[in-house]
Amino acid sequence: METGSETIAQLAARLGREFAAGAQQADETDSFVAANYAALKDAGLVEAAVPAELGGRGAEIGELCDMIRLIAHGCSSTALAFSMHTHQVAIPAWRWRHQKLAVVEPLLRRVATERIVLLSSGGSDWIGGSGKAEKVEGGYRITARKVFTSGAAAGDILMTGAVLEGETPPKVLHFGVPMKAPEVSVADTWRTLGMRGTGSNDVVVDGLFIPDAGVALARNAGEWHPLFQIIATIAFPLIYAAYLGVAESARDIAVEMAGRKPANPHAISLAGRMDTSLRAAQLAHRHMIATVEENAPSAETVNETMIGRALVAEHAIKAVELALELAGGAGFYRAAGLERRFRDVQGARFHPLQQGPQAAYAGSMALGLPVDKVF
Structure with missing residues (x-):
């Protein structure tokens, strides 16, 4: 597909x-949008977040969010699926720009x-970690089942981790899993309310060997690490751009x-209430x-990002509910496209930090209490 002089936003809109x-x-058949991924590759949007000096398009967070939203x-x-790839690129791109980290x-x-x-295996690889890493000569043997792996069929590398056995406190190792490895398979489990x-x-990893040099990070399980402050601050505006786009449409x-x-x-x-909720989102x-653009990830930026995530979710869901009511009985028909968006937007409820942990994090910050184990 010829990109010509189109901007990223123009490409995304088209x-x-x-x-x-x-x-x-795709919704009615639970079919992965594989052809759309091919089009995204052809358009050069797979590399949108890569710095220009490394061969990419050099898009900043606001441009990337607009891309996902459109x-x-x-x-x-x-x-939503493409936001998972995009944030996995945007995070090392940020570290290249702002931490001068050559390893990325x-x-x-x-x-x-x-x-x-x-x-990204999303919530299954959150602060607590998941899967098992067994120390063997020269590296680690990995056994895991990673749920919610959006776009699994199109992926080349799964950015993931596993909990190392026998360590006190437990350690989580982070590494990339090549999706074409014989020890890696995709289980056809995705039968859901929305975002079908x-x-x-699920991605199943059965005894994959990861060499010592393949481990990018070892951290304490169940505690916020500075890397996860970067991840949470950068990833969630991209993920929630998808839900905002659902509400706008x-x-x-x-x-x-x-x-x-x-x-x-x-x-x-109804129209006034709908637009008010949408504007809040x-x-x-x-x-x-704006929190990402401060370029200073911390416990405080995690709090601001997660407050924003909670508000986008609440008001995007409300806006779509009101849209369905405004459309009237005709909106109840699947052909109208509203009932699919009503189901799709419900996914905004389920990404970290969900309602309870988010409120606990914000409340702890407000009262000057520790948040290092609130997730």
């Missing part, structure tokens, strides 16, 4: 419109030149459908981006 045609079929207007699943350069160059797709086209299947559909009928006070009120998301 692709989003193209992806819309197949979004319903893709979501057409296909929620593509946007080979990976970033591979993304730019080979257009490899990075996977993300292909977020639901709003537009509802306004178009409501415009076919004479206005009445009830519809006018948009403003909260802008705050998340």
Whole structure:
């Protein structure tokens, strides 16, 4: 696909419109949006977050969020799955720019030149870690089942970790898993309420050898590490850009459908409440981006990011609920696209930090209490 002089936002908007045609079929058949990933590669968006000096497009966090959000207007699943690759590139790109970390350069160059797709196993690899790492000669033997691995079928490297046995306190080792290794398989488990086209299947790792040199980090399990402060601060504006895009597209559909009928006070009120909720989500998301742009990840930026994440989730979900009500009975039909967006936006509830831990983190920060083990 020729990119020409299109900006990243223009590319994303155009692709989003193209992806819309197949979004319903992917939803109805639980099919991974593989063709859309091919289009994203052809458009050069796989390397959007790679610094320009390393062969990428050098996009900053705000541009990347717009990319994900605009893709979501057409296909929620593509946007959410692609946000997982995008944040796995944006994090080492940030470390290259701001920490001058040379070790990330080979990976970033591979993304730019080979257009490899990075996977994240999301919540299953959160602060507590998951999976088992057994120390063997020259490295570690890994056994794990990584759930919620969005885009698993299209991935080249799974950025993941495992808990090292026999250590006190328990340690989590971080490394990349080559998806083509014979010890790695994808289990077809993704049958869900929404975001059905993300292909977020389980990845099973059965006895994979990771050499000592392949371990990028060892950290204490169950405690916030500075790297996870970077991850949380940068990743979640990208992930929640997908849900914001879902809410924006639901709003537009509802306004178009409501415009076919004479206005009445009830519809006018619903439209006003819907736009108010959507604006709240948009403003909260802008705050998340502004937090990244401080370029100083810390316990405080995690708090601000997670407050933003909670507000985007709450108000995006509310905006879509109101959109469905504004559209009326016609919106209940699957062909309208609203009920799919209603289901897709529910996924905003389930990423870390979920409602309870987020409130505990924010409350602990407010009262000057430790947050190093709040997750």
